[in-house]
Amino acid sequence: MSPINRIPVLQNGTVLRLLGVQSSQEGRYSCTASNKVGRAEADTFLQITAPPRIITPSDELKVIAGHGQTIRCEVSGTPSPRVEWLKNNKKFDAAMAQASSNLHYIHFRFELSSFSRMKTL
Known part of the structure; x- marks a missing residue:
């Protein structure tokens, strides 16, 4: 050894x-x-590679209409994974999504009465 x-x-x-x-x-x-x-x-x-992994997914969220809400998705993987946001299985406007290192989040400032989990790839 x-x-x-x-x-x-x-x-x-x-x-x-x-x-x-x-x-x-x-x-x-x-x-x-x-x-x-x-x-x-x-x-x-x-060089070590690792498959993508979601570390902290957001659970179901509820928000009062007219208020904002941030949904977070912390990921890991090597090389760094590409994160996409989907709403009802359709790609979400990437201009609203932001990323900082391995933490990806999206913030809503328009009217929503309730919101369920978003899927990530």
Whole structure:
């Protein structure tokens, strides 16, 4: 076992086995070989990707007509996921949606009597 993250090194040091890879393991890995006549080195960069995940979806919301309401959708994923808002299964006007890092939200300032969850992709 390698002391770094307890990664097993196999086959006389020629294989590095990464199991259950996590984002903390992303980085440059170097392999060096040496003997009495020289030394060789090769680098590999391990990039971790992750599927989109919705961290904090909004539940059903109710709002008084004429008041505003903000609906939030916090997402994660690598590369950063593209978020779309839908209303009744139709794409929503993207000009009303805003994003800050991995938090996407939409704010309504027009008349609504009640509102249910919006779907995200």
